Amino acid sequence: MSGTDAVMRRVFAVREREAMDAATEAALAGLAARVRELTEAVVHTAVDPAEAAAVAAEVAALAARLNAARRAEPPIARIGGNGLVRQLANPVSGALNPVAPPVEIEFTPDGGVRTAFTLNGVYEGPPSFVHGGVSAMVLDQLLGAAAAANGTPGMTATLELRYRRPTPWGVPLTATAKVSRAEGRKTWADAVIAGPDGRTTVEATAMFIMPVGAHGDGGSSGDVADGDAPRG
Ligand SMILES: CCCCCCCCCC(=O)SCCNC(=O)CCNC(=O)[C@H](O)C(C)(C)COP(=O)(O)OP(=O)(O)OC[C@H]1O[C@@H](n2cnc3c(N)ncnc32)[C@H](O)[C@@H]1OP(=O)(O)O
Numbered sequence: 001m002s003g004t005d006a007v008m009r010r011v012f013a014v015r016e017r018e019a020m021d022a023a024t025e026a027a028l029a030g031l032a033a034r035v036r037e038l039t040e041a042v043v044h045t046a047v048d049p050a051e052a053a054a055v056a057a058e059v060a061a062l063a064a065r066l067n068a069a070r071r072a073e074p075p076i077a078r079i080g081g082n083g084l085v086r087q088l089a090n091p092v093s094g095a096l097n098p099v100a101p102p103v104e105i106e107f108t109p110d111g112g113v114r115t116a117f118t119l120n121g122v123y124e125g126p127p128s129f130v131h132g133g134v135s136a137m138v139l140d141q142l143l144g145a146a147a148a149a150n151g152t153p154g155m156t157a158t159l160e161l162r163y164r165r166p167t168p169w170g171v172p173l174t175a176t177a178k179v180s181r182a183e184g185r186k187t188w189a190d191a192v193i194a195g196p197d198g199r200t201t202v203e204a205t206a207m208f209i210m211p212v213g214a215h216g217d218g219g220s221s222g223d224v225a226d227g228d229a230p231r232g
Pocket residue numbers: 140141142143144145148154155156157158209210211212226227228229230
């Protein structure tokens with residue numbers, strides 16, 4: 001994505017942030033994974049009120065330990081030496097964010113993107129099914145990654161969802177996205193989530209707009225957050 005990299009640097013311009021070293025990233029990814037387990041346990045626990053209160057006090061103490069040294073902003077890591085960065089705490093795909101499932105996005109040979117993921121009960125909306133807003137969040141990220149993979153990244157301007165069937169949690173899901181059209185600063189992309197039987201549960205179409213200046217014609221040129229670059 002060498003041509004894309006320069007555009008990405010401008011579209012998702014953020015203030016300069018210190019990149020996280022690999023050892024700290026690995027340690028915090030492990031911490032986030034444990035906190036995900038904790039969150040899932042909180043949602044499903046059936047302990048008595050006294051035990052819940054005791055655990056709450058311990059968790060408060062742990063939060064105080066982490067807050068003893070804070071970064072002003074969420075962490076990033078650099079990809080290569082060209083200024084492109086990954087947002088390690090992206091709420092969809094960031095391994096360092098306990099709120100993120102996380103969803104790992106890969107390039108596909110057809111120029112699109114794909115992910116396989118499982119959502120647990122933390123993301124429940126209607127009983128037994130994934131919250132529609134969570135599906136929208138995953139699809140927005142995936143569609144944005146498809147626009148980036150096409151070399152035409154942008155800000156989400158429109159996001160249309162069609163919920164065809166309920167999306168179950170606790171089972172393997174797949175999602176794919178691909179650009180259908182790009183004109184000027186606008187890029188359109190389509191995406192679907194499918195259940196384990198391969199049937200579509202949610203369809204989405206989005207339009208992304210590349211902010212003015214992102215083509216390198218004098219717009220912002222700060223460091224860049226690319227959401228979370230697809231791995232592949
Ligand atoms: C690997 C990396 C993966 C990254 C994935 C990231 C996924 C996540 C992406 C997000 O969540 S982004 C956050 C949610 N989106 C926003 O917060 C966007 C907020 N809105 C904006 O920043 C601006 O409104 C925007 C950049 C979208 C457009 O501002 P502009 O000043 O560039 O638009 P302008 O007014 O010049 O209009 C340009 C054209 O776009 C049209 N337009 C602008 N906003 C529109 C809109 N919202 N919907 C439909 N059309 C829109 C507008 O009518 C016009 O059409 P025409 O050229 O045909 O005349």
